[in-house]
Amino acid sequence: MSPDGITLHLIIRELRETLLAGRVERVFQPERQEIILVIRSSGQSWRLLLSAKAESASLHLTTREKKNPLSPPQFCIVLRKYLEGSRLTDIQQVGLDRIVRLTFNRIAESGEFQELVLVVEIMGKHSNLILINPESNQIIDGIKRYSHALSRYREVLPGRTYLSPPAQEKVHPLTLDEDEFIKLILSHPLKKSLEKVLFSILEGVGPVLSREIVLRTDLDHNLRLEYCGAHELQSLWQVIQDIIPPLIQGQGVEPIIVFQDKQPTAYAPIFLTQYEGLNIVRCQTVNEMLDRFYTERREINRFQQIHRHLAHVIKRELSQRCKKLSYQEQDEAEAKKALKLRLWGETVFAHLHLIKPGTREISLPDIYEPDGPHIIVKLNPSMTASQNAQKFFRKYNKARDSLKIIKKNIRKTAAEVRYLNSVEIGLEQAATLSEIGEIQSELEEAGYLRTSAREKEKRKKKEQRKEAPQIxxxxxxxxxxxxxxxxxxxxxxxxxxxxxxxxxxxxxxxxxxxxxxxxxxxxxxxxxxxxxxxxxxxxxxxxxxxxxxxxxxxxxxxxxxxxxxxxxxxxxxxxxxxxxxxxxxxxxxxxx
Known part of the structure; x- marks a missing residue:
């Protein structure tokens, strides 16, 4: 979920008040498609996050610290070269579209002032961050590079001419009057829902805001255009006038995040009646709203990703240990069967005089229970009775020694199964990234997970800091x-x-x-x-x-x-x- 044009417009209003004339102190690229500019303004350092991720493309201030890679990626190196030490002189949105131009002014190597523009394009999977020279309109670099092999419309490569994304056929809400609005509405297929019609004609209005406008008209958001008359369209126009112009002017802004089952589901710069009954959290600013929404969603996604991985590892290890235990118990049963060979050997020795050469099987009295049933002893006919008895004793001794080892291994494997069960229970009850991290660390220390040298170093430092678990x-x-x-x-x-x-x-x-x-x-x-x-x-x-x-x-x-x-x-x-x-x-x- 990315911000719509109106939310972005409000973001920029706040950024202009906070960051304009600020100096870029540092540039970081903590993730492959994400940049953080540290900008010093009004005696304070601000962290401006620019994301080109398909699922969370955005532009907003953030208070969250992120770990950076050991070596900066190429785009980060380029931005550091051109932007560190520069001043942010302007932030402009292209209409109410989701394209923002950040203008920076720096002293070039020639000693002259040079303008640079960082274009933030928020367009789902086509989102991008592109640094351009506005004088020549040439691309210096982009966080996502691609040629005509991927896009027939344009190339994003160093040295190529910058082309703006294709303009959407939408109308700025402030340029419309009621007659034009109704005419635009009726130009769409009658089978189309009112919500989708609004989204397709109004610039800056996203799906959530479109649905909210229809619902505030007391209409079903899935209502098709063919069932709308003059009254419904006039009511719709009135609600739009009540919501959109004040928002664009920065009035009536009420940033909120909607949570469902503790997960952030939606956000908007106004209260959303469509989510009444769910947990709605109000924020002080639109920037804070986006920062909290994306941070919490990212943590949940990260939690779920690690949880699935650890669950798979534990399930795999448990399956292997349970199978191993089953085999060991079978070996134990076989070894216990072999213990009767001692009785066979003693019985054969006690009755050597009754056993004729070449005998394959013989029934002999039990030397420990003479009045009990006879014992059926199977012999090797090529061996003497004495040799058969000695063979039984050798096999018995081997089985007896094996049984000791097998029982020891069974205890060890059973303890491992119990341990993995305890880890599995801990994983099922983990509710935070910190708790998941403790379980991951435990599995690494126990040898069930491979650990990189970097992770080992991080864990060593953590142990040195003696960070206590959160109880x-x-x-x-x-x-x-x-x-x-x-x-x-x-x-x-x-x-x-x-x-x-x-x-x-x-x-x-x-x-x-x-x-x-x-x-x-x-x-x-x-x-x-x-x-x-x-x-x-x-x-x-x-x-x-x-x-x-x-x-x-x-x-x-x-x-x-x-x-x-x-x-x-x-x-x-x-x-x-x-x-x-x-x-x-x-x-x-x-x-x-």
């Missing part, structure tokens, strides 16, 4: 603080470093899940109601979330310990009591 904190109905570790890293930090000996510690019994700590208040006994509340949270933040009557163990923190070499999140405990509770989602958390 969820709630207050019980009795006023006691309840802390929740939602993944293994948080669990280790909460239990082994944050909790005190007399704090109450809870964990769902025999299942992966969160560590819960109820902070002790000196001189007060933690009431049963708080412990049951904490137990409900422990059940909710575990793999037993969808069950009922979940067992949750509770003990003092001093009774909890971590075995040497144990994986993150794994502890042992003693002297516990068990609550049987129904999982309960937390109430609104405290602001921490």
């Amino acid at each position: 969820k904190q709630f207050t019980s109905q009795d006023g006691f603080t309840i802390l929740i570790g939602k993944n293994n890293k948080q669990n280790d930090y909460l239990t082994m470093r944050l909790a005190q000996d007399d704090d109450c510690w809870l964990h769902v019994k025999d299942s992966a899940g969160a560590h819960i700590v109820v902070k002790n208040i000196p001189g007060k006994e933690v009431p049963l109601s708080t412990l049951e509340e904490a137990a409900g949270l422990a059940a909710y933040f575990s793999e037993a979330r969808l069950s009922s009557n979940v067992p949750v163990d509770c003990t003092k923190r001093k009774n909890v310990s971590k075995p040497k070499g144990a994986r993150p999140g794994f502890v042992i405990y003693k002297k516990h009591q068990t609550f049987y509770v129904t999982p309960k989602a937390p109430e609104e958390p405290d602001n921490h």
